[in-house]
Amino acid sequence: MPTVVLVRHGRTTANVAGVLAGRTPGVGLDDTGRAGAAALAQRLEPVRPAVVVSSPLERCVQTATAIAGGREVVTDDGLSECDYGDWTGRSLAELRREKLWKVVQEHPSGVVFPGGESLRAVQQRAVDAVRTRDTELAAEHGPGAVWFAVSHADVIKAVLADALGLHLDHFQRLVVDPCSVSVVSFTERRPFVLRVNDTGGDLGFLAAPARRRRRSTRGDAVVGGGAGDAR
Template sequence: MPTLLLVRHGRSTANTAAVLAGWTPGVHLDDAGRAQAEALAQRLSPVPVADVVVSPLERCQETADALCAVDGPTGPRPPLRTDERLGECRYGDWTGRALKDLAKEPLWRTVQSHPSAAVFPGPDGESLATMQHRAVEAVREHDARVQAEHGDDAVWVAVTHGDVIKAVLADALGMHLDLFQRISADPCSVSVVRYAPLRPFVLRVNDSGGDLAGFAPQRRKRGSRRKAISSDAVVGGSTGAA
């Protein structure tokens, strides 16, 4: 089963301005965000990456460009693959507004306590449930494709947005969307999921500084047999990365 590294974009100009960017064009990484992406590229340098799938929005594209500017252990990174399904939630009329003002809206409480019922206002507003559906569909489709093209040991990266990552992790954890606000996804953090035949395994959440080298596929001894993919959890807890 491939390993999926869910990466949130680095800190953006909208983050520092405390506004809800959504699909607003021209929202770029700020200086701190660029530094975060460059640091993450170094953390990822020991890990071979088979594919990089990215939201179309500039802050994600810039983060992915920085990650791919540093070669992996087998050479240059693969070209970026853009998928709109990994784009930010479409916040409709909330887009571009200050978070302090949005917190006074009646819908804010729904977003916080009952997000599965939250539908953002305006003709292009999207529900959080619709966002989750398209994002989970995208990552599962890409995961299956990566497995078919690169094998069970492949590692791939999806560079996307905080609410998208939280929604994908909630699905992988078997949590109702109404609980997804319990999950955090900081700028340039990494969360890790493996989709086994029976269930997903969530291996890391909101990691902003840990060693990622352990997610590189382990070399097998010549002549050794590949272990069959298992959906079983280790009783008592795993022994961790080799």
Template sequence: MATLILVRHGRTTANAAGILAGRLPGVLLDETGERQATRAAERLAGVPLTAVVTSPQERCRQTAKAVLSAQRDAGRSLRATTDRALAECDYGDWQGRPLKELAREKLWRTVQAQPSAAAFPGGESLVQMQQRAVAAVRRRDAAITDQHGADAVWVAVSHGDVIKSVLADALGLHLDLFQRVHVDPASISVVRYTAERPFVLGTNTHAGDLGWLAPPPRARRRRKAGDAEVGGGAGPEPAGDAG
């Protein structure tokens, strides 16, 4: 199966102000967030992406634009596709409110300790958020694999809780444990799905070239795709050594 790179949007004006932005319009990257998005895009410049898919929220589209710009600089031409299933959690009546105020709500404790029981007034539950996001990335990953082959690499730009829920599913964690997963602004996480199981290749990374995710220059016989290497394996070939 293809390789999925999960990119959280860069820091926003709402993040910096401690506001739960949710799906409010007009929430944009601040200067720090723009720099973060550029750095994330530069890390991906050595990876020939087959697709860039983004949440409809503006902060994600800005981050996706940076990824596309770095791909163009590397001689590749791509357009972003918007997928509403990757949208921010619908926090309903909570969106637009300060986090320090929300922390006094009874529901806050549920979100922290038992997310599977948390439903936001006027919005969706965290279970619903996870179900739509996981279904979307798995469905698109299968379609990209069918179209471009098992060596394809693609990017999904989304939000903190959405990405955490996708990673929790890939790690086999119950949603009630997803708060153990951390996803910072503009961080990059990597998942490879197979018929047997997902493999989580990285979470919440901030630095380092990701060129090792690029497909090999020519096809090589591989072990069965869904098998784990007993003992840990040899890892990816260093850049320039493949072939």
């Protein structure tokens, strides 16, 4: 079966400000995000994707366009950001004081954001979108095809958790930084996870050296994915 390269969009001003942008329209890449997307385009240049698919939100379309190398970018609602409902547009510092925050951290499979979407629904639609597209590309381009899917941190984490056979309650153990690459190859028997949160190195073979990262000592996963490491 084909190999999907899961790309998180570049950094935005909302990421830096610690605001949960969600599906707020008009949230685009900041200067660092644009530079990151351009650098990622260079890393991915040796790869010839059968198709470049993106969440319809601006920050993802901008990233997808940067790495597409002139190819058409196809949008798919299945890859869109979680609908955080009433949490949308609020600061993460404020949201940490909500009772639901602890549930998001410890029991995400039981979370339904007020006025929004459940994380179980996010995982279901995203996995369905990836697997459906993968099957279609296998029929059209053969099992050796590679394709790009540009999406959001929590969405990519949910897809990776499914591929790794992890319960959704464990998906907060995964980290997906801006402009990172995670790679999954689906087969008839099982998915193979080839890379997770790859942010540097030669991607001619979709490979990169491991890097040590500093993380918050709080132990909380950042809802929405955060801004990544300071550059």
